[in-house]
Amino acid sequence: MTTEHEEAAFLSALLDGELEGPERVRLQKHLSSCPSCSLELEALRKVKMVLAKAPKKSMPLEWTQTFPQALTAAASPRKTSSRARVFSQSWLIPALVAAAVSFAVSFWIFQSRENFPLRHSLSLNAVSAPSTTVSPLNPGSSQTQDNTP
Amino acid sequence: MIERKEELLDPKRFQDDAARSFRQVEFVALLKNNGDKVYNFAWRLAGNEQDAWDLFQETLMKAYSHFESYDQSRPFDSWLFKILQNVYLDERRRNSRKTVASLDAPSPISGKPWEEILSGTDLNPLERLSKEENADLVQKALAGLPPLYRSAVILCDMEGLSYDAIAEVMDCPLGTVRSRVHQARLLLKKAFEDLSDTLSPDKQLQ
Numbered sequence: 001m002t003t004e005h006e007e008a009a010f011l012s013a014l015l016d017g018e019l020e021g022p023e024r025v026r027l028q029k030h031l032s033s034c035p036s037c038s039l040e041l042e043a044l045r046k047v048k049m050v051l052a053k054a055p056k057k058s059m060p061l062e063w064t065q066t067f068p069q070a071l072t073a074a075a076s077p078r079k080t081s082s083r084a085r086v087f088s089q090s091w092l093i094p095a096l097v098a099a100a101v102s103f104a105v106s107f108w109i110f111q112s113r114e115n116f117p118l119r120h121s122l123s124l125n126a127v128s129a130p131s132t133t134v135s136p137l138n139p140g141s142s143q144t145q146d147n148t149p
Numbered sequence: 150m151i152e153r154k155e156e157l158l159d160p161k162r163f164q165d166d167a168a169r170s171f172r173q174v175e176f177v178a179l180l181k182n183n184g185d186k187v188y189n190f191a192w193r194l195a196g197n198e199q200d201a202w203d204l205f206q207e208t209l210m211k212a213y214s215h216f217e218s219y220d221q222s223r224p225f226d227s228w229l230f231k232i233l234q235n236v237y238l239d240e241r242r243r244n245s246r247k248t249v250a251s252l253d254a255p256s257p258i259s260g261k262p263w264e265e266i267l268s269g270t271d272l273n274p275l276e277r278l279s280k281e282e283n284a285d286l287v288q289k290a291l292a293g294l295p296p297l298y299r300s301a302v303i304l305c306d307m308e309g310l311s312y313d314a315i316a317e318v319m320d321c322p323l324g325t326v327r328s329r330v331h332q333a334r335l336l337l338k339k340a341f342e343d344l345s346d347t348l349s350p351d352k353q354l355q
Contacts, residue, residue, distance in 0.1 A: 008331060012331035018312045050287065051337070
């Protein structure tokens with residue numbers, strides 16, 4: 001089978017101008033006396049013609065943009081450290097700042113709520129509220145001391 | 150900051166950057182002259198625009214990364230053809246879901262055995278087809294070929310490469326190229342006949 005194919009393949013080689021010397025002479029001589037091989041050669045020629053005449057595609061113009069970008073993308077990760085890559089993310093730094101500010105504000109509000117009533121009561125005690133003490137002599141009663149002059 | 154300045158002023162780094170820029174310019178210049186042929190080859194091999202574009206881009210990246218090994222005395226398009234074909238075959242091997250036609254596999258044409266396809270002699274549909282180019286039919290017929298046959302016949306009949314050049318691209322002996330081109334044409338002849346027969350009468354090629 002292989003041998004037959006290789007011999008038949010000389011028809012295509014002849015068609016493509018790839019057959020020279022005694023092989024070419026022998027095949028041409030055979031073709032002049034063999035209608036079926038001549039017919040086969042004509043069929044091959046038509047196939048070749050159809051392919052040669054088929055429309056062709058040009059490469060899309062996108063390549064002028066995508067190719068340099070791809071080169072840059074392929075080259076840069078090897079040079080930048082993982083730390084640099086983290087900080088090269090444009091959204092990361094603003095996000096961290098926003099998180100820090102939000103935490104600070106929350107903490108301040110929390111502290112304010114905790115401290116304000118305490119300070120308020122202390123100041124009332126210190127300024128106007130009468131202090132209440134329990135007399136050791138009379139534990140059941142309380143005595144109010146007026147600090148005001 | 151100081152380190153960055155030192156890095157920029159490093160002569161070795163400067164040389165590397167300059168060499169890289171020069172290499173990019175050189176590669177792009179060669180590509181501008183040969184890219185259309187290579188893209189057309191990708192399109193004919195892949196069978197559609199999307200796969201052709203992916204194949205083309207992967208080929209460019211691979212070619213660029215091995216650009217230093219390119220022998221300037223050899224045609225750039227043949228070098229790219231070779232890379233593209235290897236990328237294509239690798240992709241087909243990786244993607245087992247896509248069917249790879251082979252002479253050991255069932256025939257792609259109407260359930261007929263390969264032997265029957267190869268011995269077809271009817272010329273009429275082919276004559277009709279050759280009078281009017283029909284890209285769709287050509288693409289469908291090419292898609293039914295085994296990949297190596299497809300490559301050989303595209304490179305020969307559509308890209309105009311010599312057998313020597315095809316042998317280099319496909320990394321095979323000259324006799325193998327001759328056989329692949331011939332077998333591909335026989336299969337295409339039969340495929341054109343079958344595809345043309347399936348067209349409705351009003352759409353048949355005159």
